[in-house]
Amino acid sequence: AQRVTQPEKLLSVFKGAPVELKCNYSYSGSPELFWYVQYSRQRLQLLLRHISRESIKGFTADLNKGETSFHLKKPFAQEEDSAMYYCALTGFRDGAQKLVFGQGTRLTINP
């Protein structure tokens, strides 16, 4: 079964400090991983996809198949990073694109 675990419901760091939001997954096939973000009073939006190997707003995430993790990292947090973050996966094997989401981590950046 597909499962995404975000162990931290709440995470608070100071501006300028590094931030890491943890995501672990369970999937026997070849998953595709995503991070979505929801800023206050805005809709849920895609932040980054692992296959793109991109950095968006200073965030990066590396897929570690050995540890089945896809942690989201940023070296220097900004106040505007405060938001709800969701990790999600989909499996190519299923031939469909149904995303399974974690429960989310609320990130607060303190000034």
Next chain:
Amino acid sequence: GAGVSQSPSNKVTEKGKDVELRCDPISGHTALYWYRQSLGQGLEFLIYFQGNSAPDKSGLPSDRFSAERTGGSVSTLTIQRTQQEDSAVYLCASSTTGTPFYGYTFGSGTRLTVV
């Protein structure tokens, strides 16, 4: 349209009444999804439509929930005999299909409050 549109944005209903939530996906997106977002529960998958295939209803929590998609475009999620535990934000998303997969585009949601 330019984005995924959902209506109404807010709905307050009395326990036991039926409600209909509407989603208008991005033009050309063949896949449409409904999720429910509750405090502390994350995003819960409800139902998924892809083209002319039979919908994946595996996430619907009870037979009070149903959804349809007419003409491969607009979708309506219906909740019959609403209960207080149905209170949540109902999110609709759409996407292209096939690979590479670019992820979903979400609507702004319908906040349902059952009193």
